[in-house]
Amino acid sequence: MTSIVITEKPSQARNVMAAVGTRYGQVLAAQGHLLRLQQPEEVNEAWKKWEPLLLKPDSGFYGLVADRANGKGARLDQIKAALTSADRVYIATDCDREGQAIGQNLLRFFRFKGAVLRVMFTAEDEKTLQEAFAGARPNEEYRSLYLAAEARSQADQIYNLSLTRTATTTLVPRGVRQVIGIGRVRTPTLAIVCRREADLAAFKARDYYELVAVLEGDCGPFELRHAPKAEARYFDKAKAEDLARSVQGWQGPVSVVQQERRQPPGKPMDLPSLQKRAATWGWTAQKTLEVAQSLYETHKVTTYPRAATRFLPENLIEGSTEVFRALVGMDDVPVDWSDPVIRTGRKRIFCTAGLEGESHHAIIPNPAKAGELASLLPNLSGDERRLFDLIAKTFLAALGPDHVYLKTEVSLTVAADGGPIVFNTVGRQTREPGWKAVYAPYLDKAREAEDAVELPALEHGAPVAIRTVGVESKKTTAPARYTEGSLIEAMQNAWKFVEAPDQQARLKAAKGIGTPATRDTIIEGLKRQGFLETVKGKLQASGAAMDLYRILSAKCPQVLDPASTAHMENRLDDILRGTANARSVVNEICASAQSVIEALTASDERLALKRKPSEAMVKAAKAKAARTGTRLSRAQLGDYDALRAFLGPLPSNNGPSNKDPSNKDVGRSEVKAAS
Structure with missing residues (x-):
């Protein structure tokens, strides 16, 4: 059998080799998707013209066509030739929906009729891959994974293209060349x-006031708020x-409550939490994924990076223990823990049930490379090592002992007009650092400093007196703009x-949007x-976005x-769960798109967009400015009307025309006018 x-x-x-x-x-490599969905005009020639229409083929789904761009053609031909003589295929792509579609679409497109086995893995080291191939399963077991991928791509094609064309043709003013992209996930993200x-x-800062009391007790003066x-x-x-004056001179017992608390660690990283943390370094979400992919794919020191969950399966306890011990033995890990703390259950770390419906677990150092980490880590670049350390120390913390601290609250309740009010302060004293010993670089330093406030040495019930009460002014703060990580x-x-x-x-079950x-x-x-x-690491919506x-x-x-x-x-x-039919779900999404098309076509409102100058127009304006000694501002160079006025009317060889010139036509004429 071949x-x-x-x-x-x-x-x-x-x-794999x-x-x-x-x-x-024979091991053959795709290059991502070697097949693409048909474009609308490839289904219906009339759809070449952009109009506000639901671009749903009569068959319900777009067909697949070969994508021969960027050197993909040779790979496609090689796989096609190999399939003609093969009796069995192993699909060894990534273990998610996209990976399933990449492999299975090729077999459907070339009408392969032989046996198909699926190789699933979450790391690409030799041991993991060998075990994955040895345990390959019939591909039919992953039918729902493929159908979910197919429905998603079809729904996005119909919804996104239909609404993008509708928004562009109904909202963009005549003469302005700009595409208004509308997407099932993109547009709600923009809305956030x-x-x-x-x-x-709309925000306006408001002054508000807090009371700060200076008290006298056996321990001397101290403050409560x-x-x-x-x-x-x-x-x-x-x-x-008035309230401050009313409590001036109060005398009575102070309450001192102490409790020993245990704080368990958080879970290992998934991709969103990794991107949020890396955003504090100034990294974009895309850079974080690229570096994480390199750790997984090139160096094989971490598991699959596109994780959507922070749980680990219970059958990974042994492998996690090996990684834990390898990391604890390294020079830059300031702990001497002998064994990990294994926490199982829905609110813990190891929970197989928590992985239901997921293709891969949290991102952790690769268990199959536990014994080689010390020799592999020196090969990482600075960025790769920085991200690996975050993944590794979050993992170590997750398996580390609880942080134990003594929580002390000093308070007093004072009778005042309108009812009793409470003055207090709270502090923490660390008894055992626990997991914080390795996670210290990533803790909120301001929060930790607040918690470590020094408290007066008072006995519960000790008599104290309020000597003075001040009124401290503060201001409400505006909500922070999003970083890529927080978005x-x-x-x-x-x-x-x-x-x-x-x-x-529903949103919680779907794990959000996208x-x-x-x-x-x-x-x-x-x-x-x-x-x-x-702008300065924060995302801002443009004027055009706010208008849209x-x-x-x-x-x-x-x-x-x-x-x-x-x-x-x-x-x-x-x-994916097997409780819905792919075509019926796509039809529901098409109906949603149709309602948006009808709403936009019923409106005559337009976006306040200005026509943008082409690169050729800017080049022509700069050339004329240099000849005439004119200085053009950045704003003028981005303003079509300003540059049109500066360059003068377009030369015409064919008489007047009512048709708007294309950017290419405009650029060609502007270069001619400037020469």
């Missing part, structure tokens, strides 16, 4: 940032001052943006479109609503 192995990419093929050679057949911009624009929670703050200074976290926790409990539950593998790409796309801008947000909020708010996206995500996941 067998072949199909991997997702050349680097993966090299890793190093692990099993050609024992399972726009909503924050709207909150910031009366700082009500946000909903009970004092915004009236006169009221705060990804907001996408993951999109349930917070809806009010209905059932919708919140997937760990695509969220960074969505953010990059919004930046390329000019809808998001990065205003129109969509009024005409079709469902396209901005994370709850609508959550419903779609949940239905797509129903296919």
